[in-house]
Amino acid sequence: MRIEYHRTLIADHVRNRAFHDAMAAVIKRGETVVSDIGAGTGLIGLMAAKLGAREVFLYEAAEVAGVAAAVLKANRAKACQLIPCHSTEMDDPPRADVVVSETLGNYALEENIIDTLADARKRHLKDGGVIIPARIRQFVAPVISDRFWTELTVWDGVGFDIDLAVARTMSLNNVYVRSFTAGDLLAGGSSAKEWDAVTLGSDTRSARKGEASWTLDAAATVYGFAYWWEAELSPGVTLSTAPDAPRTHWEQLFFPLLTPMSVAAGESVLASLRSRSSEEAGTHLGWTAVHFDRQGASKARQAMDLDKGWIP
Structure with missing residues (x-):
């Protein structure tokens, strides 16, 4: 236990x-x-x-x-x-x-709260009853500090003329629980955007997908994306795992890139996130990043998947 x-x-x-x-x-x-x-x-x-x-x-x-x-x-x-x-x-x-x-996790949906409360609304709740929490909003922001990405790429510096690139790639196809500061994030975290929202009880889609994009005012290197959530428990009562929210036992998540993206002023970056959760199969996460030039043409695209971070 x-x-x-x-x-x-x-x-x-x-x-x-x-x-x-x-x-x-x-x-x-x-x-x-x-x-x-x-x-x-x-x-x-x-x-x-x-x-x-x-x-x-x-x-x-x-x-x-x-x-x-x-x-x-x-x-x-x-x-x-x-x-x-x-x-x-x-x-x-x-x-x-x-x-x-x-039944919330660092990734909000990892304990199957959508399926659980959809069933609860149908079979456990009286007509006109109340579900707590009522809603969950999920947020993402570009990470412009290299400190977590550098931690994950130590495979590059082992020396002895040994190539551990395969293990490095697996490390970067993982999601990490981390605590971010304002300095780690684009625009100090004010750049965060909602990529998904769930109304618990009535929303039955345990497979989620959403995206967000940012056009940069100044050049920056993007090393991945930070994730957090906000739950509305009842009107006027919210609980958040954002970096600037009161500290809880939950932290934020880091979705790393395989290769950092150097984004010039006027260029943009897009993050697409997807997940599916079930009691039987657990939670599967995937994320894609696209770097666009000033004219909107794609310069680079990277696709990461949590399943690629596990040894079969």
């Missing part, structure tokens, strides 16, 4: 407060029924009970369900009922006024 992972969740006060405040806005004391999907150690479900929920159903399929059971008992949480299975496996589930699910 990865109890240390759950410790990082419990220590994330920004995350905890955001989910607490989102539930506080919709729970009516003594009336509201809540379903907590992916309950982990039971923290969010317990918060719902403390906020006055009449009943709380906690769904958890992993081993940590045993910890949740003990935690609920220790807290004398009579309103809480632990259901040790995945919510999608539950036959004829009880209906809830609020479905809450903190």
Whole structure:
């Protein structure tokens, strides 16, 4: 059991407060029924009970369900009922006024939140009920600092007249969890653009694709792209993994290029990102970069794929 992972969740006060405040806005004391999907150690479900929920159903399929059971008992949480299975496996589930699910990753969709909440809306949620989070927006920005790209290309400097270019290419066909500063990003991060948005519960497309482009005011070298997300939990309550947002246990992702692109002023660069996620196959990511000249003609194109970064 990865109890240390759950410790990082419990220590994330920004995350905890955001989910607490989102539930506080919709729970009516003594009336509201809540379903907590992916309950982990039971923290969010317990918060719902403390906020006055009449009943709380906690769904958890992993081993940590045993910890949740003990935690609920220790807290004398009579309103809480632990259901040790995945919510999608539950036959004829009880209906809830609020479905809450903190099944978000550094890549927002890596824990299959789209499929989970599409099923929840259909089978777990009462008519007119509320889903938390409601929406996810995904952002991308060009990385103009070489510090992460240099870290990934150490294969070039091993010496001894040994060529490790194959391993270098595999390294660059991977996605990395990193923390960016404003100086790492084009225009200090203000260049970030939304490439995808998901309305949870009603959007059923677990395969996502989007793009963004930038025309540069000054010459810069692009080493890859930074990724982050923003979740609207409820009206007025958001949670973000952006570099300038309050720090959480999540970080940003780095999508590197195979070769840096030297982009002159007036030229542009385009990033196309794609993903597909499923419980059976996990998450697959791909990204493409295109460098255009001032007239809009393509100067260079690179296509990266996470699958190429793994040894078969």
